Amino acid sequence: MENNQPLIVIVGPTAVGKTATSIDLAKQYDGEVISGDSMQVYRGMDVGTAKITNQEMDGVPHHLIDIKNPDEAFSVADFQSLAKKAITEISDKEKLPFIVGGTGLYVNSIIYDYDFSDVKEDxxxxxxxxxxxxxxxxxxxxxxxxxxxxxxxxxxxxxxxxxxxxxxxxxxxxxxxxxxxSHQAQRSIYDAKVIGLTMDRDVLYDRINLRVDLMINEGLVEEVKHLYEQGYEHCQSMQAIGYKEILEYIKGNVTKEEAVSQLKQNSRRFAKRQLTWFRNKMDIEWFDMTSDEEKSLKEIHHFLKESFNKYRI
Known part of the structure; x- marks a missing residue:
């Protein structure tokens, strides 16, 4: 069932600039952000997930970040339930909800209201x-x-x-x-506008490689080592990109250089899979962030104003 609740969704591959763009838009339109990332729910997994910092939030409230321990399960059904609740709470404050992230299935579960109630177990x-x-x-x-x-x-x-x-x-x-x-609905249950950020592949891959180097400098090895020492080695969360590669180094199975190289390669492949998902599964208005991000932001602002003119945002 549709409702008239406006919702802005920002998707795109890792390292394309979703965080900075979402803050700019949320401040412009008096919004709050719901993380649509399957890993940023975990406490203590900050560097490897490129989790937004308090400074980067710049006063914009964020939801569904740091709500689980690394050994706790978190499913798409869990995300859907919590995100819907957050959308309602944000709207009740007469603010505009944003969903921002790169986990396609999570985002789609909100837009198309997947029904998980009848899924069985064996x-x-x-x-x-x-x-x-x-x-x-x-x-x-x-x-x-x-x-x-x-x-x-x-x-x-x-x-x-x-x-x-x-x-x-x-x-x-x-x-x-x-x-x-999951009984996907044919149309969105919200008045949702989905913004996709894309970038020239070589430029994106360079950004991914640079991000990995920054993660190492910011303490990714120490973060993974701390999680390992806490006994989280065999948790599903530790199979995520950024953690499983460094874990192999900590355990002495590969050199640090090999682990970093593998992490960069896996991150690039992940970005490619993300783009494939978004292009095949979602109705998206794409914006190229390769060269002139300021110009692209103006185009996004224009798109949103045209799309949500009836709400006077």
């Missing part, structure tokens, strides 16, 4: 898959998706074992893919 099947992954590796488990659910195969990283298992489980129980089983 613990025994799940345990068998987990054991299979322990014995044969995450890549072998991930490969099982290729024939039965090629969309999930493309969208899910092999090391995201929990979601790979869930996709296999849903198909095992229903014969349908995760997206089919």
């Amino acid at each position: 613990r025994a099947f799940r345990d068998r898959l987990d054991k299979f992954a322990e014995e044969h590796g995450n890549d072998a488990l991930h490969e099982q998706l290729k024939l039965i659910d090629p969309k999930s195969f493309q969208q899910l990283h092999p090391n995201n074992r929990r979601r790979v298992i869930r996709a296999l489980e849903v198909y095992h129980l229903t014969g349908k893919s995760v997206t089919e089983e």
Whole structure:
């Protein structure tokens, strides 16, 4: 069911400039930001997730950041529930809600109101898959998706074992893919405008490489070491890009240089997958941030004013 609640969504690949853009727009339109990132919910995982700092927030309130410990599960259904609640609370204050992030499924679950209420579980099947992954590796488990659910195969990283298992489980129980089983609505339940930030690939990859170098300088190794010492090594959160690579270095399996190189490569590949998702799954107004960010911001402002003219934002 649709409502007239305006909602601005900002998506794009990692390192494209979503954070700075969202702050600029939120200040312009008296908004508050809901993080649409699956990793920034975790406390103590700051450097590796490029989590926004209090200084960067510049007074703009943020939601769904630092709400879970690294050993706690956090699903798309959890995100959907909390994000909807935050949208209502922001709107009740007569402020404009923004969702900002690079986790496509999370963002889509809000825009199209995925229904997760009827999804079943099979613990025994799940345990068998987990054991299979322990014995044969995450890549072998991930490969099982290729024939039965090629969309999930493309969208899910092999090391995201929990979601790979869930996709296999849903198909095992229903014969349908995760997206089919979630009963996606055909239209947004909000008056949502989705802004996509893009960039020339070489420029974006250079930014990603630079961001990784900055993360190392800002203490990523120390952050991962602290999480490792706290006993979080085998948590799903530690399989995220930025953590699993550095963990291998901390455990002595690779050199620091090898870990950093792998992190850069995995981050670039992740950016490519993000762009593929957004282009195939969402109705997006794209803005190129390659050369003249100031000009692109003006174009975004114009787009929003035209789109939300009836709300007088």
